[in-house]
Amino acid sequence: MTAPALIALAHGSRDPRSSATVEALVEEVRRLRPDLRIETAFLELSRPRFDKVVDKLVRAKFDEIVVVPLLLNEAYHARVDVPSVVASATARHEDLQIRATHVLGLETEFLSVLDLRLRDALARHRVRELDALVLAAAGSSDPLANQAVARLARLWGNRHHLPVTAAFASAAPPATGEAVRAFRREGRRHVAVASMFLAPGTMVDRASELALEAGAVAVADPLGAHPVLARTILARYAVGAVELVPV
DSSP states (O other): OOEEEEEOOOOOOSSHHHHHHHHHHHHHHHOOTSSSSSEESSSSSSSBBBBHHHHHHTTTTTOEEEEEOSSSSHIIIIIIIHHHHHHHHHHHHOOOOOEEEOOOOOOTHHHHHHHHHHHHHHHHOOOOOOSEEEEOOOOOHHHHHHHHHHHHHHHHHHTTOOEEEEEESSSEEEEEEHHHHHHHHTTTTOOOEEEEEESOOHHHHHHHHHHHHHOSSSSSSOSOOOOOHHHHHHHHHHHHHHHHSSO
């Protein structure tokens, strides 16, 4: 019996660095599970699009697919876009079963990747002292999604015994620059910013620019391709594959 195929479904971006990072992450997943058929797809702006990847898998005789959305919150794209494309693909292929899993989300295990990226940034800027942290994320019109980022930020700050603020690149305050300036008004002069984004892009660049203009001593790269994220994708896949098994 052939295992279900896995589609790692990202949002997509006009920035080629974003799709390249997603592809690198999917390569990490393939390295961990070379026995699985694993494909990358995007909701918009990047190629290949989800429907084309599904068609390719159907031509390859796969009748079960597990979709793991490479999204960090349960906001609009997770609630609306992912179910929509899955429903459309299922309607086009009569005997195809597709199971979309929970999104990657904001797992506490990701804090170790944040720390790694931040250490790299501090080393590049020769920073030896910190007195505050900012956790930058995309932001959402859904307050629950933003609250999830704030909770993760508090956990991260507790790890390092430092004050921390969540900041957002869009849809919600504060912006990264505002968060850095607020700490500096308190007299904190060594504020570093970590990037709770999956991949680089225009939004990430702007958040970084605002933070540096406001006086941040370093801004870390996004999470990117890392085995911790790859293992999380496979954990989501395992649950989705089990849900496809007839009861």
